[in-house]
Amino acid sequence: MRLTLKSKKKKILVAMSGGVDSSVAAQLLVNQGHQVAGVFLRFWKDPQASSTEENKCCSLQSFLDAKAVCGKIGIPLYSFDFSDPFKKEVVDYFLDSYAKGETPNPCIRCNRKIKLGRLLEMMAGLNFEYLATGHYAIIKHGRTRSKLYRAKDNTKDQSYFLYSFNQEKLKKLLFPLGNLKKTEVRKLAAKFGLPTASKQESQDICFLSGAHQDFLKRHLTLQPGPIKILDTNELIGEHQGLPLYTIGQRKGIEVGGIGPFYAAKLDYKSNTLFVVKDWNGELLYRFECLVNDLIWCEEAPSKSFSCSAVIRYGHPAEACFVEISKKTVLVKFKKAQRAVTPGQSIVFYQKTRVLGGGIIT
Numbered sequence: 001m002r003l004t005l006k007s008k009k010k011k012i013l014v015a016m017s018g019g020v021d022s023s024v025a026a027q028l029l030v031n032q033g034h035q036v037a038g039v040f041l042r043f044w045k046d047p048q049a050s051s052t053e054e055n056k057c058c059s060l061q062s063f064l065d066a067k068a069v070c071g072k073i074g075i076p077l078y079s080f081d082f083s084d085p086f087k088k089e090v091v092d093y094f095l096d097s098y099a100k101g102e103t104p105n106p107c108i109r110c111n112r113k114i115k116l117g118r119l120l121e122m123m124a125g126l127n128f129e130y131l132a133t134g135h136y137a138i139i140k141h142g143r144t145r146s147k148l149y150r151a152k153d154n155t156k157d158q159s160y161f162l163y164s165f166n167q168e169k170l171k172k173l174l175f176p177l178g179n180l181k182k183t184e185v186r187k188l189a190a191k192f193g194l195p196t197a198s199k200q201e202s203q204d205i206c207f208l209s210g211a212h213q214d215f216l217k218r219h220l221t222l223q224p225g226p227i228k229i230l231d232t233n234e235l236i237g238e239h240q241g242l243p244l245y246t247i248g249q250r251k252g253i254e255v256g257g258i259g260p261f262y263a264a265k266l267d268y269k270s271n272t273l274f275v276v277k278d279w280n281g282e283l284l285y286r287f288e289c290l291v292n293d294l295i296w297c298e299e300a301p302s303k304s305f306s307c308s309a310v311i312r313y314g315h316p317a318e319a320c321f322v323e324i325s326k327k328t329v330l331v332k333f334k335k336a337q338r339a340v341t342p343g344q345s346i347v348f349y350q351k352t353r354v355l356g357g358g359i360i361t
């Protein structure tokens with residue numbers, strides 16, 4: 001994106017991951033004439049993982065790639081160790097959520113508390129005016145407010161992960177790739193001769209080495225218990241620990257070849273996993289849900305309203321009605337939704353504009 005502010009040159013800090021997206025974002029801002037510096041963040045690594053496994057977001061190779069890009073562009077690169085706050089705010093949150101029967105989204109938490117949130121807090125002290133990233137989303141900065149929108153590339157849109165920034169923070173953020181498609185970003189990286197032009201990207205949670213169930217087994221005390229069919233209460237097997245399951249899940253439900261079954265309810269009082277036989281069974285569907293921990297990108301709504309909502313990343317936006325109360329909202333869907341999962345974020349949209357969101361209870 002090209003800044004449309006009065007001043008021609010701004011001091012901009014770019015979060016560099018060592019990937020192609022942040023590399024192109026930095027180059028575009030330099031090309032626009034801004035004073036740019038990169039910053040690479042180091043996060044927590046699982047001490048119980050093997051010695052060869054690293055946090056994907058901050059591996060040695062990622063740092064070397066970020067350093068090579070900054071050298072090519074001609075900008076300085078800072079590096080900060082956020083290991084301790086990352087462990088507290090993201091990893092511990094991840095584990096605590098699963099331990100109490102929720103399915104968290106650690107990437108949203110990381111953006112809010114660490115990757116962007118903490119950098120925004122530090123930025124003024126470093127004498128920078130804006131923080132830029134390689135996220136695929138659009139911010140339109142106006143005189144009185146900043147508005148967040150979906151990216152041009154629907155297949156890469158990351159606005160879902162960015163709903164938790166209010167006006168104070170949005171006005172300091174820049175997403176230079178919002179109006180570009182991923183294919184265009186790759187072509188630009190090659191055109192600019194950036195070392196990351198052909199680098200592949202990881203879609204996994206950065207601090208997980210292997211399956212998330214294995215991570216939970218290493219870090220949580222799990223208690224086996226009964227598996228029962230939800231509508232008949234028939235006992236069909238034993239689960240390995242309720243935190244290993246999420247609503248709608250099939251994997252890991254081992255019941256001696258009589259399945260498949262899908263997780264429908266986690267009863268922590270009786271330590272029982274309730275399942276249903278059909279992927280599309282009506283017991284997996286809900287017409288409404290409560291939402292708390294609300295954050296609004298602009299002003300908080302004063303009355304109930306209609307909009308569309310995304311109940312998990314990659315899920316299509318669904319029409320709904322949002323009933324407003326003081327600390328929570330009740331979301332009523334026009335059509336029943338499968339596997340509405342406690343702990344996941346729900347994000348509200350008016351067409352492509354992000355209104356805000358919260359956590360499903």
